[in-house]
Amino acid sequence: xxxxxxxxxxxxxxxxxxxxxxxxxxVAFIVFFEKENKFCFIPTNNTKRVSYLYPxxxxxxxxxxxxxxxxxxxxxxxxxxxxxxxxxxxxxxxLNQNVLPLDGSSLVFSQQVNCFRNNLKEDVIISHxxxxxxxxxxxx
Numbered sequence: 001x002x003x004x005x006x007x008x009x010x011x012x013x014x015x016x017x018x019x020x021x022x023x024x025x026x027v028a029f030i031v032f033f034e035k036e037n038k039f040c041f042i043p044t045n046n047t048k049r050v051s052y053l054y055p056x057x058x059x060x061x062x063x064x065x066x067x068x069x070x071x072x073x074x075x076x077x078x079x080x081x082x083x084x085x086x087x088x089x090x091x092x093x094x095l096n097q098n099v100l101p102l103d104g105s106s107l108v109f110s111q112q113v114n115c116f117r118n119n120l121k122e123d124v125i126i127s128h129x130x131x132x133x134x135x136x137x138x139x140x
Contacts, residue, residue: 006035006117008125009091012110012133013043013069013100015062017054025050026133028066030073030099030109032091033122040126041073044134065100065107072099 010031014024027050028043043066044050051057076098091112096102100109117125130136 006033007114008033008117009112009114010129011091011095011112014108014110015050015057016106016108017057024108025053027062027107028069029129029133030095031126031129036122038077039073040122041070042126042130042134042136043070045136046134049135062107069099 008031010029012026013028013030015027016022016024026044027047028041031040031042032038033040047057047059047062050062051059092109095109100107102108
């Protein structure tokens with residue numbers, strides 16, 4: 001059973017079509033569950049939202065980035081330790097160094113958000129964040 005003090009943190013992956021305009025749209029998020037020492041990466045299930053806003057959005061390039069991030073996360077989750085101190089002290093630094101560097105590309109992680117689980121299970125947290133941050137619809 002999870003403890004009230006169990007924590008998780010998340011960061012939203014944003015697509016910035018133009019760094020000049022500084023507009024962005026949420027396209028995925030990553031959650032780190034401290035107790036389980038694992039990541040969950042959830043991309044949008046609706047890239048049409050982005051292409052409606054930006055007609056020249058390159059969905060194939062975006063999908064390649066998403067697959068790369070999914071592979072990196074999968075490999076990180078296979079490790080026996082995820083450098084707890086580094087992640088717990090600064091998730092953004094860890095993501096920039098190990099998942100997606102700050103390189104001026106169209107994809108960037110937001111600042112981390114720290115939360116208490118309040119006895120919620122992972123799937124409930126993921127579902128809530130997915131609906132709230134990405135407007136993902138539940139699959140039936």
